[in-house]
Amino acid sequence: MFRFDPQLSSAVTGPLSPEALAALDHYWRAANYLTVGQIYLQDNPLLREPLWPEHIKPRLLGHWGTSPGLNLIYAHLNRLIRKRELDAIYLAGPGHGGPALLANVYLEGTYSEIYPAIARDTAGMLRLFRQFSTPGGVPSHVSVPTPGSIHEGGELGYVLAHAFGAVLDNPDLLAVAVVGDGESETGPLAGSWKSVDFLDPARDGAVLPILHLNGYKIASPTISGRTPDARLFALFAGYGYEPLLVAGDEPEPVHQRLAAALDYAADRLAALRRGELHGAQRRWPMILLRTPKGWTGPKEWNGVPIEGTFRAHQVPLKDVRSNPAQLAALETWMRSYKPEELFDGKGAPQPAITAWAPQGDRRMGANPHANGGKLLHALQLPDWHAQALPVPQPAREHHESTRQLGRWLRELVRANTTNFLLTCPDELASNRLDDVLTATGRRWALTRLPFDDHLDAEGRVFEVLSEHLCEGWLEGYLLTGRHGLFATYEAFAMIAASMLVQHTKWLEASLALPWRAPVAPLNLLLTSTCWRQDHNGFSHQGPGLIDVLLSKRGTVARIYFPPDANSLLALAQRCFTERNTVNLLVIDKQPQLQWLDAAAAEAHAAAGASAWDWASTPEAEQVDVVLAACGDVPTLETVAAAWWLRHYAPELRLRVVNICDLMCLFTPDVHPHGLSEERFAELFTASKHVIFAFHGYQRAVHSVLHGRPHADRFHVRGFVEQGTTTTPFDMVALNHMSRFDLAAEALRRAYPEGARRDALVRQCEQAIRDAVAYAGIHFEDAPEIRNWTWTEPVPLSGAPELAA
Numbered sequence: 001m002f003r004f005d006p007q008l009s010s011a012v013t014g015p016l017s018p019e020a021l022a023a024l025d026h027y028w029r030a031a032n033y034l035t036v037g038q039i040y041l042q043d044n045p046l047l048r049e050p051l052w053p054e055h056i057k058p059r060l061l062g063h064w065g066t067s068p069g070l071n072l073i074y075a076h077l078n079r080l081i082r083k084r085e086l087d088a089i090y091l092a093g094p095g096h097g098g099p100a101l102l103a104n105v106y107l108e109g110t111y112s113e114i115y116p117a118i119a120r121d122t123a124g125m126l127r128l129f130r131q132f133s134t135p136g137g138v139p140s141h142v143s144v145p146t147p148g149s150i151h152e153g154g155e156l157g158y159v160l161a162h163a164f165g166a167v168l169d170n171p172d173l174l175a176v177a178v179v180g181d182g183e184s185e186t187g188p189l190a191g192s193w194k195s196v197d198f199l200d201p202a203r204d205g206a207v208l209p210i211l212h213l214n215g216y217k218i219a220s221p222t223i224s225g226r227t228p229d230a231r232l233f234a235l236f237a238g239y240g241y242e243p244l245l246v247a248g249d250e251p252e253p254v255h256q257r258l259a260a261a262l263d264y265a266a267d268r269l270a271a272l273r274r275g276e277l278h279g280a281q282r283r284w285p286m287i288l289l290r291t292p293k294g295w296t297g298p299k300e301w302n303g304v305p306i307e308g309t310f311r312a313h314q315v316p317l318k319d320v321r322s323n324p325a326q327l328a329a330l331e332t333w334m335r336s337y338k339p340e341e342l343f344d345g346k347g348a349p350q351p352a353i354t355a356w357a358p359q360g361d362r363r364m365g366a367n368p369h370a371n372g373g374k375l376l377h378a379l380q381l382p383d384w385h386a387q388a389l390p391v392p393q394p395a396r397e398h399h400e401s402t403r404q405l406g407r408w409l410r411e412l413v414r415a416n417t418t419n420f421l422l423t424c425p426d427e428l429a430s431n432r433l434d435d436v437l438t439a440t441g442r443r444w445a446l447t448r449l450p451f452d453d454h455l456d457a458e459g460r461v462f463e464v465l466s467e468h469l470c471e472g473w474l475e476g477y478l479l480t481g482r483h484g485l486f487a488t489y490e491a492f493a494m495i496a497a498s499m500l501v502q503h504t505k506w507l508e509a510s511l512a513l514p515w516r517a518p519v520a521p522l523n524l525l526l527t528s529t530c531w532r533q534d535h536n537g538f539s540h541q542g543p544g545l546i547d548v549l550l551s552k553r554g555t556v557a558r559i560y561f562p563p564d565a566n567s568l569l570a571l572a573q574r575c576f577t578e579r580n581t582v583n584l585l586v587i588d589k590q591p592q593l594q595w596l597d598a599a600a601a602e603a604h605a606a607a608g609a610s611a612w613d614w615a616s617t618p619e620a621e622q623v624d625v626v627l628a629a630c631g632d633v634p635t636l637e638t639v640a641a642a643w644w645l646r647h648y649a650p651e652l653r654l655r656v657v658n659i660c661d662l663m664c665l666f667t668p669d670v671h672p673h674g675l676s677e678e679r680f681a682e683l684f685t686a687s688k689h690v691i692f693a694f695h696g697y698q699r700a701v702h703s704v705l706h707g708r709p710h711a712d713r714f715h716v717r718g719f720v721e722q723g724t725t726t727t728p729f730d731m732v733a734l735n736h737m738s739r740f741d742l743a744a745e746a747l748r749r750a751y752p753e754g755a756r757r758d759a760l761v762r763q764c765e766q767a768i769r770d771a772v773a774y775a776g777i778h779f780e781d782a783p784e785i786r787n788w789t790w791t792e793p794v795p796l797s798g799a800p801e802l803a804a
Helices: 018-040 067-084 098-107 110-114 122-131 159-167 187-198 229-239 251-273 324-335 368-375 401-415 434-438 467-479 491-510 544-550 565-577 598-607 632-648 677-684 698-705 728-734 739-750 755-778
Strands: 087-092 173-180 206-213 241-247 284-290 398-400 420-424 461-463 483-489 522-527 557-560 582-586 591-593 609-611 625-630 654-659 689-694 714-717
Touching: 018 067, 018 098, 018 122, 018 251, 018 324, 067 087, 067 098, 067 173, 067 206, 067 251, 067 284, 087 098, 087 159, 087 368, 098 110, 098 122, 159 173, 159 187, 159 206, 159 467, 187 206, 187 229, 187 467, 206 251, 229 241, 229 284, 241 251, 251 284, 368 467, 398 401, 401 420, 401 434, 401 522, 401 565, 420 467, 467 483, 467 491, 467 522, 483 491, 491 522, 491 544, 491 582, 522 565, 544 557, 544 582, 544 698, 557 565, 565 582, 565 598, 591 632, 598 609, 609 677, 625 632, 625 677, 625 739, 632 654, 632 689, 632 728, 632 739, 632 755, 654 677, 689 698, 689 739, 698 714, 714 739, 728 739, 728 755, 739 755
Parallel strands: 087 173, 173 206, 206 284, 241 284, 420 461, 420 483, 483 522, 522 582, 557 582, 625 654, 625 689, 689 714
Antiparallel strands: 398 591, 609 654
16 A cells, blocks of 8 residues: 555644644634535624524525535645645535635635625625525535636536646646545546646646545445545555545544645655656655544434434535524534634634635635636737648638648647647547647657657647546646647537536636636637548537537637638637637548638638628629538538539529638627628628528527528528438438538529429439439549539539539
């Protein structure tokens, strides 16, 4: 077992003097008292009179069970920070211990500095209590309004990933990540332990995980809480940690043991930083803390145990307002902390308690890294035009668009060596971004072999087969004041969709807090998209993350569909200059036709949507139908449909519109990018039918168009959950979004009824059948489809013959 002192778990002596032990205990009792008060009281905050039912909140909400342990750790970290002048932040994995973190930032003074109405006096304490889990107040979990927090505690599983992301490129920062034993059962948390193998002790800061084993979730025991110590030691030693056990249910010995463990851990982290530990000694300390759930709370009620059981998880005594005996039990519980010793006559914490906390920015609630926008420096952005492709004529040459982005990112990495991170689930080369590796390597701290590819202990690329880790590392990195990009396959970005939702909610809430400085955007590149899964098939076809982000508020959500390389570069630069947003860039990695030169791409990216006159009926004063496209493959099929119609139905006057910013279709009152009514009508007319080819699910476009005049004239084709291992054309045909489907729809909606229209529609239907049959026989699309390029249309008649 890797235990620095085999007797530690039973030792009573430790580094705390009697005076320090008394001061620590006073602080801990004060934090526990304030925690209980937030859950229960709406009046009489210091119990200066007997407790009456009217002093109790009508609805009792909150989580007591984890809070004493969170308070205990916070109190001890205050000592460690003062003793060693550490730069530390606190991440509370048991997120619903919100009242505990609020109690601590209140005691240290940070809360009152940010929220002056919550002063450290009787009136301020009452406001602190009354705001907790009440309308217009603060939530029960550690969240955005909590100073010192970068970790949204509403959903479990991400605390370690956020902590490791926070310390990357932060060599002096210590992130203490408290992991709940219930949280440790989640998949993301289980994978996060491996993050330690990506840390460079010289370049990065340190994470100190504390696994709090209090034994229960809401109703059931926790797995790690019931796992014998020997198995836990073996597990975490195998991960590369040195586990330190602190256990007990009596305050004094636990205080001494935890203080000793933290001192030892700090010494080991410093030795790692200095490069003094090698081989089997090179282990990162972590702490296993076993204390009772709901410690110092009610032991039992009516003969049923509470402390140390699941019954302490939320509100231990639930009927105090209506049950006099429970009210008396609550008063006994709260008075057991001796508030008269902890707070003076004005309700302020006693000087010995406030002195226990560090001062200034050393306070964990005031640490600038937990308000990362205060530390943010703008990226040095290279000129993307240097990587732009020459496009003398539209739709003549095929190139890998993401390849050009990779070349631009290479220069971005070279210009930003300490504040940019690129995460990817082992798909950098697959997604054509591997030019980045000529500027930096893949981060790797384990053994390297001669035939490994671009592994580097200081690399800026973090590749791991966990979308949760990629997302979590980047979130922690961004929220501590840096920049980055997460690139992944489109379908599997959904694995981290819930994390993305939590992050957007964090950003949205932070906008209402002037003291939270804006942070860099969370940029996601979604590639290997649903339309080009020629060998992976249906399992890899899913554009659902678009719908997820589309449901978020326009103040933070952005979704971009660059149709080619130059528009991708222009939009990428735009994304990296934004603040407090989540940006999706959706484009495939396969060779694709290039449409726009650099100047046109720049104008298109700025506009969000543009009419492509070169593909439209020239000099048409009136328009019969609009062909609209959003996405790279929809753009190809739409322009090819326009080409077909201009050949075979030249009398049909059409306009081609391309949308690269999906949010511009919203009305301006819904999204800041929304087109004005005048501009919307300029592009789509006021009343004509619009045949709209979309990258994702059709419902997404219909939801965006809600509120636009005559929205029912938009006929959307997109992904309808039809997929398989097949050719690119067969894939669009399966989903009724092929060029011939779009042309036929335009004819049905806008061409005069009669034999001529019927014949043209039949030609489209036959072309689909012929193309699908060809692919089935030859295992590839017909040459006239796979090699199609734009040529100036010449009106034809008869069967369609697409020019190569």
